[in-house]
Each structure stands twice: as C-alpha cells, then as structure tokens.
Amino acid sequence: MTPSVNGQMRSPVLLSGLGTRYWRGCCFHCCLLRWWLKRGWRVEFGVIGGGEHFAVKGGGFGDATGKRADAVAGPAVGAGYSLPGWLLFPLLPVPLVVEEGVAWLVVGLLGFALGACGLRICAAGLHTAGGAAGGCGCVRGQGESEYTSGLPMLTRRSLLAALAAPARPNVIVILTDDQGYGDLGSYGAADAKTPHLDRLAKGGIRFTNWHANSPVCSPSRASVLTGKYPQRTGIAQVLNSKPTFDVVGLKGGEVCLAKELQQAGYRTAAIGKWHLGSAPASRPLAQGFDEFFGFYSGWVDYYSQRYYTLGGNPGASGPPPQNIFHDFWEGTKEIFPEPEYQTELLGRRAVEFVRRQKAGQPFFLYLTFGAPHYPMMAPQRYVDRFPATMDRDRRMHLAMIAAIDDQVGALVRELKGKGAENNTIVYFQSDNGATEETRADHEGRPYRGGSNGALRGWKGSLFEGGHRVPTLLSYPGQLKSRVEEATGLGMDLLPTVLGLAGLPVPKGIDGVNLTGALRQESAWPERTVYWEYDNQRAVRRGAWKLVVDPRPSLLLPNEKLTWLSNLQEDPGETRNYAASHPEVVAELSQAWAAWHW
Numbered sequence: 001m002t003p004s005v006n007g008q009m010r011s012p013v014l015l016s017g018l019g020t021r022y023w024r025g026c027c028f029h030c031c032l033l034r035w036w037l038k039r040g041w042r043v044e045f046g047v048i049g050g051g052e053h054f055a056v057k058g059g060g061f062g063d064a065t066g067k068r069a070d071a072v073a074g075p076a077v078g079a080g081y082s083l084p085g086w087l088l089f090p091l092l093p094v095p096l097v098v099e100e101g102v103a104w105l106v107v108g109l110l111g112f113a114l115g116a117c118g119l120r121i122c123a124a125g126l127h128t129a130g131g132a133a134g135g136c137g138c139v140r141g142q143g144e145s146e147y148t149s150g151l152p153m154l155t156r157r158s159l160l161a162a163l164a165a166p167a168r169p170n171v172i173v174i175l176t177d178d179q180g181y182g183d184l185g186s187y188g189a190a191d192a193k194t195p196h197l198d199r200l201a202k203g204g205i206r207f208t209n210w211h212a213n214s215p216v217c218s219p220s221r222a223s224v225l226t227g228k229y230p231q232r233t234g235i236a237q238v239l240n241s242k243p244t245f246d247v248v249g250l251k252g253g254e255v256c257l258a259k260e261l262q263q264a265g266y267r268t269a270a271i272g273k274w275h276l277g278s279a280p281a282s283r284p285l286a287q288g289f290d291e292f293f294g295f296y297s298g299w300v301d302y303y304s305q306r307y308y309t310l311g312g313n314p315g316a317s318g319p320p321p322q323n324i325f326h327d328f329w330e331g332t333k334e335i336f337p338e339p340e341y342q343t344e345l346l347g348r349r350a351v352e353f354v355r356r357q358k359a360g361q362p363f364f365l366y367l368t369f370g371a372p373h374y375p376m377m378a379p380q381r382y383v384d385r386f387p388a389t390m391d392r393d394r395r396m397h398l399a400m401i402a403a404i405d406d407q408v409g410a411l412v413r414e415l416k417g418k419g420a421e422n423n424t425i426v427y428f429q430s431d432n433g434a435t436e437e438t439r440a441d442h443e444g445r446p447y448r449g450g451s452n453g454a455l456r457g458w459k460g461s462l463f464e465g466g467h468r469v470p471t472l473l474s475y476p477g478q479l480k481s482r483v484e485e486a487t488g489l490g491m492d493l494l495p496t497v498l499g500l501a502g503l504p505v506p507k508g509i510d511g512v513n514l515t516g517a518l519r520q521e522s523a524w525p526e527r528t529v530y531w532e533y534d535n536q537r538a539v540r541r542g543a544w545k546l547v548v549d550p551r552p553s554l555l556l557p558n559e560k561l562t563w564l565s566n567l568q569e570d571p572g573e574t575r576n577y578a579a580s581h582p583e584v585v586a587e588l589s590q591a592w593a594a595w596h597w
Contacts, residue, residue, distance in 0.1 A: 182451030192402075216238045278296035285332065302375065354411065480520065493511065547563045
C-alpha cells in the first residue's frame with residue numbers, strides 16, 4: 001500500500017539497503033538518486049528545474065562519528081521544466097541491482113534527455129557532521145533552497161562516468177609481531193609453511209625493500225596508523241604495559257587512518273594487539289575505531305590473556321613493574337574469553353567482523369596478531385607440521401607463523417564468499433625484524449628462532465635486519481601482481497590507502513601517496529628517509545645508507561661507529577664505505593641534521 005504523510009500520498013521511488021525513498025507531490029524540481037554502491041560511496045544528483053519540491057529523508061549520510069544522519073532535499077534552484085511525477089513511472093521497471101540494494105536507473109536516462117535541453121545536473125555531495133564534502137544547494141532544510149557556490153556541474157558524459165566509478169574499497173591491515181624477513185615462504189624461507197600468505201604474495205605485490213619506521217613495535221605501529229615518523233607522534237620508544245591502564249600513547253586529535261576512513265562512512269574495527277597507549281584518549285575507540293577486541297599491552301599470554309614481565313622489557317621507555325595482570329577487552333569492557341589459542345581467537349573474531357558487514361558497507365579491519373612475539377606458544381597441531389628434528393626454537397617460531405597463515409587464509413575465504421575479494425585492499429606487514437632477546441629462547445640464550453635472512457642486525461637495530469620487513473599488498477581489482485623493489489615505509493600506508501579509496505589525504509603527514517606508482521601510472525618517488533631509535537640514527541638516499549652509533553640488537557650496546565652501506569651492491573651491510581666515500585657521509589649527515597627536531 002502506498003504510504004502517506006500529512007495526508008499526501010507517496011509513491012516509492014527507490015528501495016535500498018537503507019530503506020525506501022519516496023516522492024512527495026505530483027510534480028518535482030529535483031531528481032535525487034542515491035546511488036548505493038559497494039563500500040558506501042554514494043553519488044547523489046539533483047536535476048535543476050521548477051515545480052513543487054519533494055523530500056527525501058532517512059539514513060545514508062555518514063557523519064563524523066560513523067552514525068547516520070537524515071537529509072532533506074528541498075526545491076532545486078533555477079528556471080527550467082516542471083515535470084509531472086507520472087512521467088517517471090515508465091522508467092521505474094528499469095532496475096540496477098547493486099548487491100542487496102535496488103536503485104532505479106532514472107538519472108542516467110533523464111540525463112540524456114534533459115541534458116539535450118540544456119539542463120545542468122549538480123552533484124549532491126556527502127554531508128557529514130563535520131561539514132559537507134562537496135555540497136549541493138538542494139540538500140538542506142525542507143522547503144528551502146540553499147545553493148552552494150562552486151557546485152560542480154556535470155555533463156552527460158561526466159554523469160555517466162560518475163555512475164560507473166568504482167566503489168570505495170574495503171581495507172584490511174594485518175600486522176605481525178617480530179616476524180623477520182626470512183620467516184615467510186615467499187621471502188625464501190624454505191622451512192616455513194605459509195601457503196595462504198604466499199598465495200597473497202603471488203596474486204598481489206611483494207615488496208622486497210619495505211621498511212618499518214622503527215625497529216621496535218610501538219613506534220612502528222604509530223607510523224602505520226598516522227602516516228608520520230614516530231617521533232612526531234610522541235611514540236619514539238616502546239610503550240610500557242601497566243595494570244593501571246593509563247599509559248599515554250597516541251594523542252587525542254592525532255591523525256589516524258581509522259578516523260579518516262570512519263569519517264568517510266567506513267565501519268572500523270581494531271582486533272588484537274594495540275600497544276599504542278592505554279590511557280583513555282589513546283585507546284582504539286578514541287582513535288577512530290568503532291570496535292575493539294584485544295589487549296593494550298605489548299604482549300599477553302596466548303591462553304590466559306595475562307601480561308607478565310619476568311625480568312623486564314628491553315627497549316621499553318622506562319622500568320616496567322614486575323607483576324602479572326589480565327589484559328583483554330571488548331570495547332571498553334574487560335572480558336575473560338574461554339581458553340583458546342590467541343591467534344585463532346583473533347582470527348575468528350576478524351572473520352566474524354567481515355561476515356557481519358552488510359553489502360554496500362565499506363569496512364576497515366586492523367588485525368594485529370601478537371605472534372610470533374614472546375611468549376613462544378603454539379598448539380601441538382601447528383608444531384606437528386614441522387619435523388621433530390628441527391631446532392626447537394625455530395620449530396615453535398614457524399608453528400606460530402603457520403597459525404597466523406591459517407587465519408589469513410580463513411579471512412580471504414570469507415572475502416571470496418562475500419564476493420568482496422576484488423574490492424578489498426589487504427596489506428600485510430611485520431612491525432619490525434626478528435629478535436634475539438633471550439626471553440624468547442627456551443634456554444635463555446640469544447634467540448635464533450626467527451630469521452632476518454641475509455640481513456644484518458635484529459629487532460632494535462637500525463641495520464636492515466631491524467626494520468626491513470616482509471610486506472604484501474593485494475588489491476586484485478586495481479593493482480597488478482609483481483615483485484616491487486622500490487623503497488617504501490610503514491608511514492606510506494595511510495596516504496596510499498586513502499589515495500586508492502579516492503579520499504583526500506590529510507595535511508601534515510610524512511608518508512607518501514604511492515597510488516600512482518602502485519598502479520604503474522607514475523614513477524616511484526625519490527626521497528631521503530630517516531630512522532632514529534635508542535641513540536642510533538640512520539638516513540637513506542637511493543642506494544646509500546648511513547648508520548651512526550648502531551646497536552646490533554636489543555641485547556647489545558651501541559657501538560661508536562659510522563657505517564656507510566651501498567645497499568644495491570651490499571644489501572647485507574657487510575662492507576663499510578665511509579672511508580672511501582666521505583662526501584656521501586657528509587651529505588647524509590647534513591640531511592639527517594636538517595630533518596631531526
């Protein structure tokens with residue numbers, strides 16, 4: 001039955017996942033099409049004409065908090081034709097099915113006819129609580145018009161191009177903890193069993209020269225989410241883990257990938273290890289995430305979800321308390337899940353999050369596994385995948401990575417089942433290189449379970465082994481699979497994801513938008529990049545890399561040394577070129593001094 005409002009009959013004009021849209025009145029001035037596409041990108045059009053106004057109410061405009069806001073389309077502005085509503089009815093049987101929404105293909109057809117008459121079509125933008133992102137005068141108070149200057153006017157050709165534009169991609173960022181460059185099959189680890197990640201590498205882009213912005217976890221993760229050098233986020237060291245949950249990390253108001261995507265209508269979730277601050281303003285829900293399921297600390301036991309120090313936390317920003325405390329949360333509520341291997345618990349929750357997303361709703365999943373970080377634990381079924389004759393620590397290390405690989409496989413299967421694989425960016429990176437911390441070794445020796453391949457140094461070092469990490473990027477609908485040898489850093493993720501999604505990149509960040517280079521439409525940017533950690537400093541320009549006062553690992557002190565490497569000739573940093581190329585040392589030292597604040 002046709003519904004009525006205030007005694008006026010309404011005819012349905014659009015059915016979508018957000019509800020039914022109605023015409024009001026027998027005549028209209030604006031033809032408003034809410035084009036419901038995957039990932040929530042909407043294009044709304046108003047045809048400028050004359051006549052009675054119609055109202056469109058309901059959700060569909062994402063505000064800055066990720067909620068829904070109502071919008072009302074008032075009368076269009078300008079002289080033109082007054083078209084009776086019944087002229088539209090012959091077009092209604094022409095539907096376009098977009099997943100679970102049905103949009104009547106009206107504007108496309110009217111655009112041709114009305115465009116030939118000289119009528120212009122305006123793009124009604126997405127209105128948010130933070131302001132309009134491309135406004136339209138016909139979207140404001142009921143019965144009133146407010147024409148926005150600078151409104152983009154579309155021709156018939158650009159209208160059709162807009163309708164055909166791809167929907168915004170889903171985004172999945174997966175981080176592992178202390179996984180080295182030599183801990184993945186696609187990176188040459190013949191003893192690793194990572195078929196799902198290797199398949200992701202084969203079908204996507206495998207980076208051979210991608211770097212964490214720090215050789216330890218908290219600063220590295222801060223760069224991934226903010227697009228900045230860690231020193232500019234206030235997180236230059238490993239953050240402590242405290243039972244008071246008041247550790248300050250990310251600042252309120254900090255740029256964050258989750259916030260940028262949330263404001264664009266994405267549903268956002270952080271699952272797993274946070275370690276970017278446990279004070280209220282630093283927690284995931286304050287940094288743009290709608291959901292949080294995981295822990296704030298640097299690690300927790302894989303079954304009890306309890307943090308313990310047992311001798312301290314090398315590389316932390318201060319002496320940690322010697323205690324044990326529980327740390328696992330859903331949103332702001334502390335929870336005590338039934339005993340389950342943590343990697344599987346996080347993976348299952350990640351699959352559930354993806355499964356819950358409705359068709360047409362773009363999402364951002366930040367999935368951060370605690371593995372293969374200490375404490376070294378894995379169920380027997382993963383350990384049994386590797387021969388009993390293998391080194392005990394290496395066997396356990398690879399078993400933990402195999403568990404991660406299984407969860408990545410389950411996540412990709414879920415994407416395929418939803419038909420979302422080609423429209424989803426999947427980014428995989430380790431937060432830093434493999435460690436040699438004694439706490440990870442079963443006998444308390446320098447740990448050798450992880451591998452950085454032929455690279456020099458370990459976690460905590462500014463030699464390549466500390467920060468050159470395995471990194472994969474898959475976006476089957478947009479990016480060609482290949483091996484990429486150009487230099488990239490974790491801080492490049494934020495601007496690049498926003499670029500691939502067609503969203504504006506915030507000002508004041510340090511990362512580079514690599515969208516054009518990844519699409520092979522432009523050259524890879526040339527730049528100088530920097531690292532600083534624990535009284536070490538490093539700078540790289542092209543093949544040259546300078547390291548001053550390096551620290552081989554978290555177990556060893558800084559060395560009073562100036563080391564210049566040519567990574568093209570010697571990627572293992574075995575030869576010091578400082579004496580033979582003093583001019584390069586001087587040039588890079590000057591660049592670092594200018595960068596450092």
